[in-house]
Amino acid sequence: MQIAHAPGSPIGVFDSGVGGLSVLRHIRAQLPHEDLMYFADSGHAPYGDKTEQYVVDRALAVTDYLLSHGAKALVVACNTATVAAIKAVRAKYPELPVVGVEPGLKPAAAATHNGKVGVLATARTLKGDKFLQLREQISAATQAEFLLQPAVGLVDEIEKGNLHAPAIGAMLERYIAPLLEQGADTLVLGCTHYPFVRDGIERVLRDHARADVTLIDTGDAVARQLGRLLEAAGLLHAGADGKAILRGYTTGDAAALAQAFADLLGLKPDVEKVDV
Secondary structure (H helix, E strand, O other), X not given: OOOOOOOOOOEEEXXXXXXXXXXXXXXXXXXXXOOEEEXXXXXXOOOOXXXXXXXXXXXXXXXXXXXXXXXXXXXXXXXXXHHHHHHHHHHHOOOOOEEEOOXXXXXXXXXXXXXXXXXXXXXXXXXXXXXXXXXXHHHHHHOOEEEEEEOOOHHHHHHOOOOOOHHHXXXXXXXXXXXXXXXXXXXEEOOOOHHHHHHHXXXXXXXXXXXXXXXXXXXXXXXXXXXXXXXXXXOOOOOXXXXXXXEEEEOXXXXXXXXXXXXXXXXXXXXXXXXX
C-alpha cells in the first residue's frame, strides 16, 4: 500500500465509533489547514469486548483503506485499538507517521495532590500489556496509585447519541463513586468517547461534593504530537489554499455518523458507508 508523501494529502483518523471525534476536534483546532478523513468502524464496535487479534485485524484493514484514499499519516483515535494494535500498524507501515491515544497517566500523576488517580476506561484497555506497563512505569517513577475502573457498556450508550440519557447518568454514578470513595482526586478519561459525557461526569463529582477533582483528557496532547510528527517528516500543510476538507467514512450507518458530526461537533461533512 502506497503512503502519501505530499503535505497536501489528508490525515486519516479512526476509531471504533464516534469517540474519536473528541480527538478530531483538537486536531482541527490545532492544525486548521489539514484535510482529514474520519473513519468510524461502527459496524464492528465496540472494540472493548473483542479479542486482541480481532482489534488488530480491524485496525490493519481500516489503515489499508485510509492509505488507499491517500492518507499521509494516521491517528488511532481509540484507546482500545492503540493498546491492542498500534504495534502491528507500525510494524506493517514503518514509514507512516502514526499517533495513538493512551490514557493520560503521566499528566494525571503530575496533577494529583494526594497520589490517588482514578482511571475510567474499557475493560480491553485496562487489561492490555501496553497499559499495564505504562501504569507500572509511572507508578514507579511518581509513586502515584492508579485505581482502575472498567466502564462496561458506557461506549455503547454514548454511541446511541443521547448523551443525557438516564442510563448514562446511572453508569457514571456507578463507575465514578467507588473511585471517589477510594480518595481519587484526579480522574483519567481513558477512552475517547468519554469527553462527550464530561457534563455528566462533572454532575457526579458535584453530587459527591468533589468538584475539586481534576479531569484528564488526552485529545490535546495527541493533536500536538501529530503536529510534531508531520513537521519532522516535512508533511505539515501550512498553506491557506481554501478550506480544509473533512470526509467521514463508516462501516455502520452513514446517517448515524452524520448525526454525530452535527450533534457533537456542529459539522456537516460528506459521510459515506463503506464495506471494509
